Amino acid sequence: MSTIAETIKTDLITAIENDKLVLPTLPEAALQVREIAESEDSSILDLVKVISTDTALSARLIRVCNSPLFRGARQIENLNMAVSRLGMSYTSNLAMGLAMEQMFQATSDMVDKRLRSTWQTSTEVAGICHVLAQHYTKLKPDQATLAGLVHLIGVLPILRYVEDQDIQISSIMLDNVIDELHPQIGARILKKWDFPSDLQQVPLEYTRYQRELPQVDYADLVTVANLQLLAGTGHPLTEMNWNTVTAFGRLGLDPELDMSEEEDLNAEMEAAMALLK
Secondary structure (H helix, E strand, O other): OOHHHHHHHHHHHHHHHOOOOOOOOOOHHHHHHHHHHHOOOOOHHHHHHHHOOOHHHHHHHHHHHOOOOOOOOOOOOOHHHHHHHHOHHHHHHHHHHHHHHHHOOOOOHHHHHHHHHHHHHHHHHHHHHHHHHHHHOOOOHHHHHHHHHHOOOOHHHHHHHHHHOOOOOOHHHHHHHHHHHHHHHHHHHHHHOOOOHHHHOHHHHOOOOOOOOOOOOHHHHHHHHHHHHHOOOOOHHHHOOHHHOHHHHHHOOOOOOOHHHOHHHHHHHHHHHHHHO
């Protein structure tokens, strides 16, 4: 590996070990939403009050409610109705996830492009996780969506570092650094953000393809969702024998099944992905 890539890795690992790595903070809106959702005395009105200060977020939640995933008999016209239909837990997880999008922007073109494509992958994986959780598990679809949205969160500090230090590095080398370091950084960020422990582990676990577990977990959903996104592309992971990926078995899914060819599932996945974009 080149000396630049080695230097970046050494600097970042040293920063991690000395607790000096600047980890991103959860956006204020996301923090407030979570606080209300976790408090025993909060009502749906409290949640509506906080979310309504963010017009873009409000509009997206209403759109989510009217999407094929949630559509009820009545058209949802305002935030109050939306939160009532989705419930506190679902609304807060979705609002937290959507609030994170603002973190995936940068000033330099190269970094900005990468951050946006990282967010795009995260939203696509999140959409598939939602559908997998609903159809194949008893896991919560809202937590599954959040797991997808945060599984690449560790990429943020790496790209911030490259931007701040104004480092010139080839795309391939940067990919290597990201692949190697983002999982442990991601787990640290989610711990700092006080995410549930089963979500904190997702960045570390989703690429451990031969994990042995008694039952399906959120990392399994992220594993399968990522592979589904790659099906039919020329990505190196498509060369791997997916029958050896234990997550498929825990989900009760045939690794040979291309979900995009299952019409009903595909329509739902498209809907779920569209929500988050």
